[in-house]
Amino acid sequence: MFEKIKGRLGFGIMRLKQDAEQNIDFNCFQEMVDYFMQNGFNYFDTAQVYLNGLSEVALRECLVKKYPRESFSITDKLSPSSFRKEEDIIPFFNRQLETVGVDYFDFYLMHAQQQNNYEQYKRCHAYEIAKKLKDEGKIKHIGISFHDTPEFLDKILSEQKDIEVVQLQFNYLDYESNDIRAKECFEVAAKKHRKPIIVMEPVRGGTLANLPLGAKALLSKERSEASYAFRFVMSFEEIFMILSGMNEMSQLIDNVETFKYSKPLTRQELENLKEVAQIIRTYKDIGCTACGYCLKGCPKHINIPSLFKAHNAFNKSEEKEAHGLYLLAIKEHNLASSCIRCGKCENICPQHLKIRDLLIKVKEAFER
Numbered sequence: 001m002f003e004k005i006k007g008r009l010g011f012g013i014m015r016l017k018q019d020a021e022q023n024i025d026f027n028c029f030q031e032m033v034d035y036f037m038q039n040g041f042n043y044f045d046t047a048q049v050y051l052n053g054l055s056e057v058a059l060r061e062c063l064v065k066k067y068p069r070e071s072f073s074i075t076d077k078l079s080p081s082s083f084r085k086e087e088d089i090i091p092f093f094n095r096q097l098e099t100v101g102v103d104y105f106d107f108y109l110m111h112a113q114q115q116n117n118y119e120q121y122k123r124c125h126a127y128e129i130a131k132k133l134k135d136e137g138k139i140k141h142i143g144i145s146f147h148d149t150p151e152f153l154d155k156i157l158s159e160q161k162d163i164e165v166v167q168l169q170f171n172y173l174d175y176e177s178n179d180i181r182a183k184e185c186f187e188v189a190a191k192k193h194r195k196p197i198i199v200m201e202p203v204r205g206g207t208l209a210n211l212p213l214g215a216k217a218l219l220s221k222e223r224s225e226a227s228y229a230f231r232f233v234m235s236f237e238e239i240f241m242i243l244s245g246m247n248e249m250s251q252l253i254d255n256v257e258t259f260k261y262s263k264p265l266t267r268q269e270l271e272n273l274k275e276v277a278q279i280i281r282t283y284k285d286i287g288c289t290a291c292g293y294c295l296k297g298c299p300k301h302i303n304i305p306s307l308f309k310a311h312n313a314f315n316k317s318e319e320k321e322a323h324g325l326y327l328l329a330i331k332e333h334n335l336a337s338s339c340i341r342c343g344k345c346e347n348i349c350p351q352h353l354k355i356r357d358l359l360i361k362v363k364e365a366f367e368r
Helices: 026-038 050-064 086-100 118-123 126-135 150-159 182-192 204-209 225-234 249-261 267-282 293-297 304-315 319-330 344-348 355-366
Strands: 009-012 043-045 073-078 105-113 139-146 165-169 197-200 239-244
Touching (some): 009 026, 009 249, 026 050, 050 073, 050 086, 073 086, 086 105, 105 126, 118 126, 126 139, 139 150, 139 197, 150 182, 165 182, 182 197, 225 239, 225 249, 239 249, 304 319, 304 355, 319 355, 344 355
Parallel strands (some): 043 073, 073 105, 165 197, 197 239
């Protein structure tokens, strides 16, 4: 079905490093794209809402302008914030093609499908428009990215017959989680509806690449902590693509090594990962994956993901690190106490976090 795709490691253009003015280091990203392509991988994932609109631009400058179109695959998305009425969709899609510098997308996803936005997509006939664009050759495959219950996923896949692929949050921490219910969502999409799966958040926003000390001791130091998370996801044959939001060359090199040479997890390693997951849960971290969706609509300019990262360090009694992270989080942004509880952040959070209440916890931890 996807003969053009090489390898199972996908490059998510969502977490590239930006300076204080939100500029991307294009030289660094070009080096990463070249290494990725030279090592036999060619799948890239973007969206207009990533990196304040610069994700698509970065792909155009460092991939599309340098490599033949048939040598790579690009996934782009229709995000809920990108349209309000049916007439908005085609002009927005055409701007995406122009920004990325291509005349078609290999995959086009209805982005972040969940109960609070699905009716918007239906009301505006987004799925029908995507099918029309596919018939015109401007989209090769239609899909969704999903953040909700397995029951609601079943509803969407039962109603929208043109969906070809499903992008899910899936990792060994969320696999049996009562919140994300990754295993159940996977079984609905892959087993019941027979949809090929794209995985996002395989290392849970970096959580599984930087384990607590007690968890670190359970894994061999010969391999990176992130590699275990990837190998867990790689063990499911229905998953054809695994995204990684890499932002520096060391991460890319480690991931390439994992995908090219790693063996399947042993039974003992699987048991160890279950224990690792249990240890992580005992810390009761705020389950933020630093996707940044909440930042764009915050009227008080609060760096929510960075504040949550600082709080998680504080929660682990890593006080020196927590203080440093907190100072960085407020350096050019407002305090947690600036929150006016408008709820815009919660409406868009794919993890369904109660952000307003969690910011109160941050305030109590740091604003004393």
